[in-house]
Amino acid sequence: MATSISFVGLTCFLLSLCLVCSLKEGYAFEELRESYAESYLTHTFEVSSLFASSICNHSTKANERESTFRVVDKYGPCYQPNQHRSVVSPSLTEIIRSDRARIYSIHARLSKNSGRRDHIVEPNSLSIPVKDGRAFRTTNYLVTVGLGTPKKDLSLVLDTGSDLTWTQCQPCTKCYKQTEPLFNRTQSSTYVNVSKTDPVCAYAKRPGTVPPGADTLCFYRIAYGDGSISLGFFSKETLTMSAAEKINSFLFGCGTDNTGEFDLEAGILGLNQENASIVFQTAQKYNKIFSYCLPSSASSTGHLTFGSQTPAPANIIYTKLVAQKSPSYGLDLIGIGLGGTKLNISESIFTTPGTIIDSGTVFTYLPPVAYTTFRDAFRVAMSAYPRITGPSADIDTCYDFSKNTSVTVPVISFFFKDGTVVGMPGKSSLITYNSTLSCLGFSEYDDDDDESIIGNLVQRTVEVVYDVAGQRIGFAPNGCT
Known part of the structure; x- marks a missing residue:
């Protein structure tokens, strides 16, 4: 049974025609200035579609574009190294723990004067929180890039919350185990160390001290919310996107x-939105425009594309970016809705702390009042289905769909200050x-002061x-299948 969403269009409502419209394999994307009509927008799908298959289903849309990377879930069959070994996905509790570590980092970065005791200050960088969590053992999406000459393919996490692109390099003092061979800088004819006196060295978040004998070179140090760290040479190299697309002298760690x-x-x-990011490094070529489509499941692919599309x-439809949330991507969210109806939540609950969109956080996090x-x-809206106990207090709305062949779920609507509704x-x-555990992928913060x-x-x-x-972000349905 094909995925479908039926709704009464706003235009139909305004003209009092009461016509019923439907979108096959789609959902509502309307730019509205008023609230939705009183119709209830729903999304019906087969329960089996919630689970990844053992076979990778490739999206064809990525093949139609230049300057495009394929996006895969690192725990699914579309990630080639998984074809030769068993992979265990993180539990829902691990995902939440990892998310918490990440969002504490995000909030620390956005807050200039947090004053919280759980923060430490890195030299030449912003506050980094120390919290329990596994910042990378979650549902992260990977893209494969070519680095060096001859190029070596490396799978990197797509991350709108980070500026510096980095990878592990040989010779390595201390490296964790990864699936692909480490990049060997000594075997690339285009690798160049950045000098400490080079102006671009200012883009790197530098450690307080550098390794002995390396006083003339530029070093970087990145710390994450769970205490994970990457340190090494700030360098230049050729980055290959496709046979026709290469970025010379690309700055990376x-x-x-x-x-x-x-x-x-x-x-x-x-x-x-920082100078070291690939978005800003390729600004002259791609005009600071990129897009992605995250796959529907671990057995499907998506894409990451640079430059405008024709x-x-x-x-x-587009909504404005909030410049004050830079280097993250801020949005003017004023409300959230279910089934096309805006919920009765004060706009200030959203506007006072603000909102960002993030590719690396799994759940959507709302202030306590809004979340409740x-x-x-x-x-x-889901009262027709048996609700069960979740795996933790943070995951409190779960269902057992094992006795259903299909499920109908209300459409989620995000309302923005400029009138856009997505x-x-x-x-x-x-x-x-698993077959008996499906949960609402939303959670709450500890207080109403967090974005x-x-x-x-x-x-x-x-x-x-x-x-x-x-300074805008667009949303379009059916970006990948």
């Missing part, structure tokens, strides 16, 4: 001392761990277009 809870991946591809994605209202409304398919509101985060789970199958030069 060549990590020779890497410790922490890293797993499988060879490093990070930084996509935020034609533009179908049915795309949203969760309770979701439970009412509808996400109800399926993307669920995180499924909301729109995580990657709810973004699945949507083409998210980051027009940094134009």
Whole structure:
């Protein structure tokens, strides 16, 4: 049975025609100035579609574009190293723990004067929190890039929260185990160390001290929310995107001392709004425009594309970026809705702390008041299905769909200050761990002072277009299948 969403269009409502419209394999994307009509938008899908298969289903849309990387889930069959070994996905509790570590880092970075005791200050960098968690043993999405001459393929985490792209390098003082061979800088004809006196060295977050005998070279040091660290040479190298697309003298971190809870991946591809990110390094070529589509499951592929697309994605709508949240990507969220109806939550709950969208956080996090209202409304909408106890207090709304062949879930709507309303398919509101455990992929913060985060789970199958030069973000349905 094909995925489908039926709704009464707003235009139909305004004209009092009461016509019923439907979108096959889609959902509502309307740019509205008023609230939705009183119709209830739902998303019906087969329960079997919640689970990944053992075979990789490739999205064809990535093949139609230049400057494109294929995006895969690192725990699924589309990640080639997994074809030769068994891989255990993290539990829901581990995902939440990892998310918490990440969002503490995000909030520390966004807050200039947090004053919290659980923060330490790194030399020449911003505050980094020390919290329990596994920052990379979660549902992270990988892209394979070519580095060096001759090029070596490396799988990096797509991360809108990071600036510096880095990978582990030989010769290595301390490196964690990864699936692909370490990048050997001595075997590349295009590798160049950045001098300490080079102006671009200022892009690196430098350690307080450098290794003995390396006083003339530029070093970087990155610390993450769980205490994981990457340290090494700040360098230049050729980055290969495709046979026709190469970036010469690309600045990256060549990590020779890497410790922490890293797993499988060879490093990070930084996509935020700082000078060292690939977005800013390729600004002249791609005009600070990139987009991605995260796959619907671990057995599907998505894509990461740089530059504007012609034609533009179908049915795309844009909302403004909030400059004050830079280097993260801030949005002017003022409300959230279910089934097309905006919930009765004060706009200040969202606008006072603000909101960001993030590719590395799995769940979507809301302030306590907003989350409780949203969760309770979701439970009412899902009252036809048996609710079960979740694996932890942070995951408190779970269902057993094992006796159902299909499920109908309300569409999730995000309401923005400029009048834009973006509808996400109800399926993307669920995180499924096994045949008897599917949970709401939303959670709450400890207090109302923290920014909301729109995580990657709810973004699945949507083409998210980051027009940094134009200070806007676009959303288009059916970006990948």
